[in-house]
Amino acid sequence: MKLGRIWNSLATPKNIPKLFSIILGLVLLTGFIVPLTYNDHQLYPRPTPQLQISEKDPLAPYNRGGIPLEEPGIVKAQYPQFALSEGMVTGYLSPIAIGVSNTTLYFGTSIYSSPGGLIDEILYYSRGFDTILESSILMMAFVIASWVALHFTMRRKEE
Amino acid sequence: MDLSTLGGQFLGTIPLGDIVLYLTTFNLFMFGAALVFTAIIAMSRTESQVEAEFGTLNEREKKVSKDEFKIRRFLSIVCGLATAGAMITGDLFNFTLFVCLIGIVNIGIVAAVKEVDVLDSAFQYGIIAMIATLPLFGGAASILATTGTISLLELVNIPTSAFMLFSSILLFIGVAGESGVAPFFATKAEMFRTAGSPFLVIIHLSSLLVIVRIIEILLIINKPFGI
Numbered sequence: 001m002k003l004g005r006i007w008n009s010l011a012t013p014k015n016i017p018k019l020f021s022i023i024l025g026l027v028l029l030t031g032f033i034v035p036l037t038y039n040d041h042q043l044y045p046r047p048t049p050q051l052q053i054s055e056k057d058p059l060a061p062y063n064r065g066g067i068p069l070e071e072p073g074i075v076k077a078q079y080p081q082f083a084l085s086e087g088m089v090t091g092y093l094s095p096i097a098i099g100v101s102n103t104t105l106y107f108g109t110s111i112y113s114s115p116g117g118l119i120d121e122i123l124y125y126s127r128g129f130d131t132i133l134e135s136s137i138l139m140m141a142f143v144i145a146s147w148v149a150l151h152f153t154m155r156r157k158e159e
Numbered sequence: 160m161d162l163s164t165l166g167g168q169f170l171g172t173i174p175l176g177d178i179v180l181y182l183t184t185f186n187l188f189m190f191g192a193a194l195v196f197t198a199i200i201a202m203s204r205t206e207s208q209v210e211a212e213f214g215t216l217n218e219r220e221k222k223v224s225k226d227e228f229k230i231r232r233f234l235s236i237v238c239g240l241a242t243a244g245a246m247i248t249g250d251l252f253n254f255t256l257f258v259c260l261i262g263i264v265n266i267g268i269v270a271a272v273k274e275v276d277v278l279d280s281a282f283q284y285g286i287i288a289m290i291a292t293l294p295l296f297g298g299a300a301s302i303l304a305t306t307g308t309i310s311l312l313e314l315v316n317i318p319t320s321a322f323m324l325f326s327s328i329l330l331f332i333g334v335a336g337e338s339g340v341a342p343f344f345a346t347k348a349e350m351f352r353t354a355g356s357p358f359l360v361i362i363h364l365s366s367l368l369v370i371v372r373i374i375e376i377l378l379i380i381n382k383p384f385g386i
Contacts, residue, residue: 013280013346020287020336020343024294027332034325039307078310082174126177133256137263140237144267147230151271 043078052108058101059108064121066091077126090121165375172249172312179312181249185375189246189368196364197239201232203357221354227271228355235358238264242365246372251309254376255299255333261365262288262337265350268362272353280349287343291336298330302380311379319381327380334373338366 009015052060064087066073072087080086093101101107123131166183173180182190205223212219223231238261245257266288269281303309305322317323339347347366351359 010342011345013283013349016343016346017283017286017290021290023342024290024332024336027294027328031325031329034321037305037320037322039305042307043303043309078177078308078313079174079179082179083176122177127252129175129178130250130253130256133253133260136237137256137260140234140260140263140267143230144234144263144270147267148270151226 043076047074056105057108058105060105062108064090068092073121075121075126083126086126087121165378173247177310178248178250178253179310180247181312182247186247186372189371190243193239193243193246193364193368196361197236197243200235200239200357200361205355205357208354223355230271231268231355231358234264234267235361238268238361238365242361242368245369249311251299251302251311251314251330251376251380252296254372255295255330258295258334258337258369258373259292261369262291265347265362265365268358269350269353272355274353277350277353280346284339284346284350287336287339287346291333293333294329295333295337298326298328298333301326301329311376314380315382324381327377331373331377334369338369340366340370 010019047061047063052063057063064073064075066087068089068091070088073090075087075090077083077086097107166185168184170182170184170187172182205228207223208221210219210221241257241260241264245254245261248254248257266281266285269277272278299309302314302323305320305326306314306317308314308317335341336343347362350362353359
């Protein structure tokens with residue numbers, strides 16, 4: 001195939017996702033030959049999930065320990081000087097959460113463990129700005145989807 | 160490589176917990192430029208295009224309706240603010256989130272138009288933007304795994320390993336997909352064939368500034384000319 005033909009096929013929007021995924025696939029395949037180096041002094045440490053699960057901990061795998069407002073749990077920040085009360089509320093459980101965690105071993109894996117359950121300090125305190133951005137990405141997606149639904153799907157007959 | 164070698168004078172930081180935004184003269188200039196352009200776009204009105212019809216003497220005017228104008232202006236302002244944020248952020252994961260926000264808002268800016276061709280190419284761009292989140296976040300995550308940090312102020316001092324190089328290639332592919340640069344430009348170029356030029360300009364500007372910024376970040380991570 002001539003080079004000019006290849007360039008021309010790049011100008012067709014339909015071909016671009018294919019091209020992109022081919023390039024991405026090739027790069028991901030080369031990832032297998034790159035030597036993996038893993039830093040185990042991680043910024044956001046946590047015991048291995050299997051450890052807490054085999055200890056029959058109802059909060060597994062999210063138990064970071066600590067007593068609320070008294071003893072900090074295992075949360076490590078990049079800049080501790082900017083997060084002074086790090087780890088202080090990570091062990092907080094609401095009364096409902098305590099009740100549920102006493103009846104089941106799988107409280108930590110359930111979706112309702114976050115609101116009023118385990119407070120993830122990395123999400124809400126030391127990296128709170130990321131959470132704001134994540135939810136604004138979600139909000140923009142909903143704005144776009146609802147606008148399109150309202151104007152292109154529901155009000156189509158008016159035109 | 161020092162932060163001030165790349166960005167000029169180091170002017171200070173804005174700490175938000177672990178996410179520390181930092182200001183150098185270079186970053187601050189791009190931040191200011193993005194904000195100024197956003198303000199101009201927020202104030203400007205759209206043009207109307209006139210198309211001659213084939214075979215007759217009639218002509219057709221393409222205008223941006225009021226509803227469409229409102230949503231596109233809103234999304235353009237969000238896009239401008241996200242671009243400005245991506246310029247000064249000092250955290251890799253934060254940067255990827257800003258880029259992701261720019262990507263999704265770019266689709267939204269053209270999603271409101273009625274030309275079928277434009278919507279088709281916006282759909283293709285959306286597919287790329289979706290695929291590109293894998294290398295984008297995967298690159299940031301593997302840099303965190305291999306160095307133990309994603310703060311750019313710390314990454315400056317960490318010597319480069321082979322895996323960091325690989326993860327930054329992933330990161331670049333992610334940004335290239337989200338912003339639609341070189342071989343993937345066709346989808347974005349087709350998206351511009353519609354009325355409403357101020358909003359199309361912010362799509363352009365955001366990808367330009369993000370590309371400049373990712374090059375700076377890749378230089379910070381990889382230090383090609385030594386520490």
